[in-house]
Amino acid sequence: MNAQRIVATVTALAAGALLVGTAVVGTQVGTATTVAAEPTSVTVTPAVQPAACTGELTVPVGSIEGDDFSSEPTVRSRDLFGVEAVTDGAEAGDGLFGASIERVQDGDIAGYAALACGTPSTSQWLVGGSTSLGSSARLVLANPTQSNVEATVTLYGGSGQIDAQTVVAVGAGGIEDLLLEAVQEGIEATAVRVESTGAGVVAALQDSELDGLQPAGTSWVASVSDLGTSLVVPAVAAVGLESSAVLRLVASEGATVSLTLANGDGAVEWSGVAALELDPGVVTEVEIPESSGSAVVIDSDAPVAAAAEITVARSSDIGEEGSVAHDRTWVPAEEVPATYGENQDDGVYWPGDEGVLLAYTAVATTLTVLDDAGEQIAQTETRAGVVTRIPVEGVSAGTRLTLQGRAAWSLQIVGDGGFLASMRALPATVLDVDLSVVDAPYLP
Amino acid sequence: MNAARPVVRAIVVSDGRSDHLTDVLASLAEHEYDTLDVVVVDGDAPELPPELRGDVVSAPGATYREAVDAALARHPDLERDYLWLLHDDTAPLPGALTLLAATARKRRRAAIVGAAQVRWDEPSRLVGLASTTSRVGARRVSLVEEDDVNQGQHDSRDDVLAVSLAGALVRRDWWKESGGIDDAYRGFGESLDLCRRAWRSGYDVVVVPAARIRHAQDALNGVRAGSSRGRASSYAARRTGEWYHALAYAPAAMLPLLVLWSFLAVPARIVLRIAQNDGRTAVSDLGVPWRLLGRLGSLRRSRSAVRRATTAPISIERQLLATPREVLHHVRVAELGAYDAWRESQAPTDVERAELAVAAARRRRGLAVTAFLALVVSLALHADWFIGLARGEMLSGAVLGVTDLSFAEVWSRVLTGWDETGFGGATLDSAYASLMLPLAAIPGGLRIGAALLLSLAPLIAALGGWAAAGVVVRSTWARGAAALAYAVWPLFLVSVADGRMGAVIAHLALPWVVFGLVRGAGWHRGEPVGDGEYPRVPQASPSASAGAAFAGAVTVAAAPVLLAPLLIVVAVAGVLARGTRLRTWGIAVPALVVSGPAILAAVERGSGDAVARILARDVGPVGGVTTLSPWTLLLGGTVDGPTSAQLGSAAGGDLGATGVWLAFAVGACVLLAAVAALVSLRAGWAVRASVAVATLGLAAAIVSQHTPVGAVDGAGGQVTPGWAGAGSSLMALGLITAAAAASSGSWRTGQRSRGLAWRRTGYAVSLGAVAAVLAGHVAVASLLEPAADSATPSGTRVLPLATALDQQSSSRQRALVIDEDEDDGTISYSVLGTDGTVRVLGTAERDAGGVTLSRAAGDAPASPADLAEAVGTLAGGAEGAATALTDWGIGIVVVAPGADALVSALTQVDDVAAIGASDYGTPFRVVRGDGTQASRAWLEEGDATVTVPMDATSGTLAVDAKDATVVLAEAADDAWHATLDGAELSRVDDEEGRNAWALDGAGTLEIRYDDPAHTAWLWAAALVCGWVLLASVPLHRSRGRESA
Known part of the structure; x- marks a missing residue:
């Protein structure tokens, strides 16, 4: 091996060793760490839109006049609390909720109908109504906001979702109504979904029925914001009257529900209905067995909406002797109140002497009722899983009551002679929202 | 003049500074002249050889004309006198005078009879015969090519516009009538002037090609004692003489135009000189118009001499002027024909020529095939990009951002260096952004330019790899393999897919640095012919060094981490280069100028963290980096630690795992080839140097990953490790070049040994295996779904x-x-x-606290x-x-x-x-509280707000306000200025961190961004890079035509 080859070999080895050595050293030298932008937590108190009521009851089309009867009511009264009365537009008012209580003594729409008027919502369900022969379902959309909105109305029936969606444009401060029997008639049991652009819309359904010549009751169907998996209908029987009730359910994606009847003695297994299968979009009705002072608890594996229709009877002047007229009310199912965490106060306007305040509590708790000055009206200890009647004394009609406690509330208005209406209790405070905010690039 | 024999009076004028006088006098002995006068105007009087009959006349301080007159004064005018004008470096060959005198006798109207000038040391090569000029008169067109071999091709010439007076016979009466040569020409161009005046006076000028004078051209060549060396030294005087000639002969109305033209021609000439790498002539060109102005004093006398001489119609003279086509041909031959002359001097033999032709054809075929394959790779990998581009979409991605920018936006970003991301920030420099300028200049904007660059990146990389491999090996197969391996390097393909422009451009520019560096130092391989190479000694090319400098500047602009490796390589190469040391070291200059602002900022910042962040930063789209271990980098992988489970799933057909393994296979092939190159001990220094370069690349990649890049800037940015792509590209280049260098000549060696067939089969098989691995890698990469961060075509509207x-x-x-x-x-x-979020122009670099690195450390903006x-x-x-x-x-x-x-x-x-x-x-x-629209800049006066209209970086408004505040909603930076009628407004503190100034008065408010340091560096870099770009055009400097 001459010198040249030795030099060549050595330098070649050196070059190779340098390369490998750099790699070895590199494994000792670490790499920089990634630091991403940290999300910031922001707590926000959202602004609220005005609440709106949906106007007076109207007589469904096709009125007839007769000798001793007429479709149009002659004796009717309306109490409007918390909102301004307006002839042609949304009856709006600040204060998070209002109430509209109508008592119609005669005519086709004889009966009591009450609605707790809430703030606009972008997505809501109204379970109730019918478009079969003799029934009328009038959907009323009120827009108390400053901008126009477009509401998309989807109808569900016994055979599922009706394909034709209707879009209703409601101007700022305006009110529109839509007769569901014009969309699709002949549906025995309907459920309606309203999705709206912008800040949302206030929706309510006037459900009126005629049984031949006899008025079969008028009610406002109130809306709930969303489907849920753990719901309760707070009251399925009229207090002080004989009543029957039917439960109506709908699940947009299909669900399996289990129903429980909760009365003063606790939960009662509902014979015959252990697990109810709901097909997607199919409106299903179930008879609620006799038991006064009960609430229906609904547990489901997928989101559902539900409502109970309570019917009472009374003797009727129209037609033959001994004819019977009915009055009905719809009580929508609400989320079962959470057993821990912050609880929001609810509120309701007291209708007067005819009012009956009921509460379903899932756990034993204390319920308190305050009036608009903050004075305590009533306080009751309740047991778990029962419906309790809260005595409210000495409160004039139109008083804004604040309801505190973990309960699902229902306010019934029971009229002598067989009239019935009910209202939901709506949130009386605005809850803060916690948001997580982070900066990020924006790309197509 | 009667028909008698003409009387020849020989006059030799000497200034004592030429070494050739003795030879001149010796050569005169054999000629038959009538009188000889050696006029000495300076220096010592020479000794006349004994056989020479003649006198020495002393005329100290005289010009040539005065010297001739002094000699003539000693002899009476016999009315058939001819002056034989000789210099002290013109030696007539035997028989020259006889021929000249015979012609003078025949052509009685000839006032001047000239001879052919041949080279002093090689009489068979012509130096000059006759010359003419263009119609304008500013260019002297010689009628022969310099150093042309005299084969008698000009023997038929007789009437010409002008001949050289050196060794010419001039009629004495014409000399007296015209007053002799014009002193204003100072030695260059006086022959042309005298001859033209002769034509205008009705005389003829004749050349006798058979009469030959050896002319050493001392003045032209600047070898007279005391003058600066080289032909370039007389260039300015020659050019000035030509211009002066034009001024003397042009119509009076043209004079100012001609003077102006001499000034206006300077920039174009300087550009040409730079392209020819001829700086000295460029400086001379600068001085020519001024010298011309200096001579204007004597112009009147020259013009009146011409006027006096014009007695015959000038149509005769006009026929002898050079037509524009002839001038063009002369320029082409003179300026550009030097290349042919140079090539001629290196002329190969006929056998070599044939082999070279075959090799050239094979090379062209190989280049075409390689380019075609690379184009196929480009199309296969990114067919959807081409389709999207044709549909009018742009490329965008999580790393790349959006790319739909117009030229104006890119230009304003380059010019000011203000980055608009978030609330704005000052960038370190505009080096990277100016790389996007030519892409944005393509019709269609940056959208098309960037997409084309990324889509065709494998093709361009293959061309670069071909060129770089060609300096170490000439075999077409090896070059093709090297080019394709470089083009489909796995980490490079990932850079392209992600749209990391900086790493991509660095990868494309690196091979040209190697190409230029090696060729510039003359180390490149020649074409193998016979048993050796052609050319035997490779020529170092200054244009190549300039090209390497430019490519180096581009590389450093695109990947600043490669500055240190570039400097090391250039320093070492310069030390080893003999004869081209300065030029090789000069390769680093543009890269240093481009990195100037960054280096300065690093020095000012001082802290180790900031220095590392600045010098090893990623430019362009950054982010979303997964780091790789150095072993993975060495093996060319794109994902760390492939497991045996992945190998199994790869075998089972999982495309993702197969892709990972094939990437490793490509890198492993290259690494094995480089190791084999080291082991084989062939092409020693090339291989070892390449492996050392690869080591530098690996080190750069490791440093990149160690340096945090980016900042949490509130605009979606995050801090990530740097991208190892640039260092990996350098490493790949080094390893591939090492393998290529070792393969040089391997096919041919041991041609008579027995193992040849086995060895050649082995080479072919290994080449085939490499090709299969590359093809597989590309195929799998094209079939895989693009990664989440990849760039994809999308609509331009965001x-x-x-x-x-x-x-x-x-x-x-x-x-x-x-x-x-x-x-x-x-x-x-x-x-x-x-x-949309723009990342393609690069974002302002920030330190850990969020302050831009181009400014001093301080509070977070x-x-x-x-x-x-x-x-x-x-x-x-x-x-x-x-x-x-x-x-x-x-x-x-x-x-x-x-x-x-x-x-x-x-x-x-x-x-x-x-x-x-x-x-x-x-x-x-x-909207604002008062109902007005929001704006970038506004004037607050109490509760009222007035918008100041702005464009990208400046705005004006006519104002009249008291106690008002001008607010600019950009991050506070001292380079934002507000002026009222030119007077700077004072800044006020703004609690939100914006720029605010106090305004009180009326006038024109102007807000603008002005960073003088940035502008200065930008223009310096532009100038230097423009210079080397021009210099990289491969033009050879002209070999010294009289009027080059």
């Missing part, structure tokens, strides 16, 4: 049209885009002054992260966010499409008003 228009209007509103994550409800927001509360307020549907938004010039809030909950939340807020709906989002208008 925000609603109305929003984009507001951003570009004179109010230059910003847009706040908010979106909601469907999974966890996190609200993400982005403050945009452009249609305002950034969009400060707006998180306001965004949360808006998204929650609460009031009160409008002020925070309009304070920063945000006039539009756009809710990304699909976030319906946010739309309803914003509809509930009174601060914002919906202004429509669009497929690209729902825009909401935000």
Whole structure:
């Protein structure tokens, strides 16, 4: 091996060793760490839109006049609390909720109908109504906001979702109504979904029925914001009257529900209905067995909406002797109140002497009722899983009551002679929202 | 003049500074002249050889003309006198005078009879015969090519416009009548002048090609004692003489135009000189117009001499002037024909010529095939990009950002160095952004330019690899393999797919640095012919060094981490280069100038962390990096630690795992080839140097990954490790070059040994295996789904049209885009002054505290992260966010499409008003408390607000205000200036971190961004890079034509 080859070999080895050595050293030298932008937590108190009521009851089309009867009511009264009365537009008012209580003594729409008027919502369900022969379902959309909105109305029936969606444009401060029997008639049991652009819309359904010549009751169907998996209908029987009730359910994606009847003695297994299968979009009705002072608890594996229709009877002047007229009310199912965490106060306007305040509590708790000055009206200890009647004394009609406690509330208005209406209790405070905010690039 | 024999009076004028006088006198002995006068104007009187009959005359301080007159004064005029004018470096060959005298006798009207000038040391080569000039007169066109071999091709010439007076016979009466030569020419161009005046006076000028004078051209060549060396030294005087000649012969009206033209011609000439790498002549060219001006004093006398001489119609003379076509041909031959002359001097033999022709044909075929394969690779990998581009879409991605920018936007970014991301920031330099300028100049804007660059990147890389491999090996197969291996290097393909422009451009430019460096030092391989190479000694090319310098500047602009390796390589190469040392070291100069601002900023910052961040930064689109271990980098992998499970799933057909393994296979092939090259001990120094370069590349890659890049800047940025692509490219280049160098000549060696067939089979098989691995890698890469971060074609519109228009209007509103994550409800927001997040121009580099690295360390500047509360307020549907938004010039809030909950939340807020709906989002208008529209800059006077209209970096407004504040909603930076009628306004503190000035008075308010240091560095870099770019054009300097 001459010198040249030795030099060549050595330098070649050196070059190779340098390369490998750099790699070895590199494994000792670490790499920089990634630091991403940290999300910031922001707590926000959202602004609220005005609440709106949906106007007076109207007589469904096709009125007839007769000798001793007429479709149009002659004796009717309306109490409007918390909102301004307006002839042609949304009856709006600040204060998070209002109430509209109508008592119609005669005519086709004889009966009591009450609605707790809430703030606009972008997505809501109204379970109730019918478009079969003799029934009328009038959907009323009120827009108390400053901008126009477009509401998309989807109808569900016994055979599922009706394909034709209707879009209703409601101007700022305006009110529109839509007769569901014009969309699709002949549906025995309907459920309606309203999705709206912008800040949302206030929706309510006037459900009126005629049984031949006899008025079969008028009610406002109130809306709930969303489907849920753990719901309760707070009251399925009229207090002080004989009543029957039917439960109506709908699940947009299909669900399996289990129903429980909760009365003063606790939960009662509902014979015959252990697990109810709901097909997607199919409106299903179930008879609620006799038991006064009960609430229906609904547990489901997928989101559902539900409502109970309570019917009472009374003797009727129209037609033959001994004819019977009915009055009905719809009580929508609400989320079962959470057993821990912050609880929001609810509120309701007291209708007067005819009012009956009921509460379903899932756990034993204390319920308190305050009036608009903050004075305590009533306080009751309740047991778990029962419906309790809260005595409210000495409160004039139109008083804004604040309801505190973990309960699902229902306010019934029971009229002598067989009239019935009910209202939901709506949130009386605005809850803060916690948001997580982070900066990020924006790309197509 | 009667028919008698002419009387020849020989006159030799000497200034004592030429070495050839003795030879001149010796050669005169054999000629038959009548009288000889050796006029000495300076220096010692020479000794006349004994056989020479003649006198020495002393005429100290005389010009040539005066010297001749002094000699003539001693002899009476016999009316058939001819002056034989000789210099002290012109030696007539035997028989010259006889021929001249015979012609003079025949051609009685000839006032001047000239001879052919041949080279002093090689009489068979012509130096000059006759000359003419163009119609303008500013260019002397010689009628023969210099150093042309005299084969008698000019023997038929007789009447010409001008001959050289050296060795010519001049009629004495003409000499007296014309007054002799014009002194104003100072030795260059006087022959032409005298001959033209002769034609204009009705005489002829004749040349006798058979009469030969040996002319050493001492003055021309600057070898007279005491003058600076070389032909270039007389260039300025020659050119000035030519211009002076034009001035003397032009119509009077043309004179100012000609003087002006001499000035205007200077820049073009300087450009040509730079391209020819001839700096000295460039400087001479600069001085020519001034010298011309200096001679204007004697112009009147010269012109009157011409006027006096013009007695015959000048149409005769006109026929002898050079036509424009002849001038053009002369220029081509003179300026550019030097290349042919040089090639001739290196002329190969005929056998070599044939082999070279075959090799050239094979090379062209190989290049075509390689380019074709690389084009196929480009198309296969990114067919969807081409389709999207044809449909009018742009490339965009999580790393790349959006690319739909116009030339004007890129230009303003380059010029000012202000980055608009977030609330703005000053970048270190515009080096990288100026790389995007030519891409944006393509019709269609940066969208097309960037997409074409990325799509065709494998093709361009293959061409570069071909060139770089060609300096170490000439075999077409080896070059093709090297080029393709470089083009499909796995980490490079990932850089292209992600759109990391910096790493891609560095990869494309690196091979040209190698190419230029090696060729510039003359180390490149020649074409193998016979048993050796052609050319035997490779020529070092200055243009190649200039090209390497330019490519080096581009590389460093695209990947600053490669500055240190470049400097090391250039330093070592310069030490080893003999004869081209300065030129090789000069390769680093443009790269240093381009990195100047960064180096200065690093020095000013001082802290180790900041220095590392500056010098090893990633430029261009950054982010989203997964680091690789050094072993993975060495093996060319793209993902760390492939497991045996992956090998199994690869065998089972999982494309992702197969891709990972094939990437490793490519790198392993290259590494094995380099190791084999080392072991084989062939082409020693080339291989070892290449492996050393590869080591530098690996070190650069490791340093890159160790350095944090980016900043949490409130505009979606994050801190990530640097991208190892640039260092990996250098490493790949080094390893591939090592393998290529070792393979040089391997096919031919041991041609008579027995193992030849085996060895050649082995080579072919290994080449085939490499080709298969490369092909497989490309095939799998093209079949795989693009990664989440990859660039994909998308529509050019990102925000609603109305929003984009507001951003570009004179109010230059910003847009706040908010979106909601469907999974966890996190609200993400982005403050945009452009249609989408722009990353392709690079973002302002910041330190750990958020301060831009181009400024001194200090408090964290305002950034969009400060707006998180306001965004949360808006998204929650609460009031009160409008002020925070309009304070920063945000006039539009756009809710990304699909976030319906946010739309309803914003509809509930009174601060914002919906202004429509669009497929690209729902825009909401935000106005200030007083109802005016938000804007980037405004004037606050009490409660009133007036918008200052702005374009990208400046704005003006006529104002008349008292105690007002001018507010500019950009991050506070001292380079923003506000002036009122030219007077700078004083800054006031702004609690939100914006720029604010106090204004009191009336006039024109002007807000502009002005960073003098940045501008200075930008122009310095542009000048230096422009110079080397021009110098890299392979033009050879002209070999010294008289009027080059």
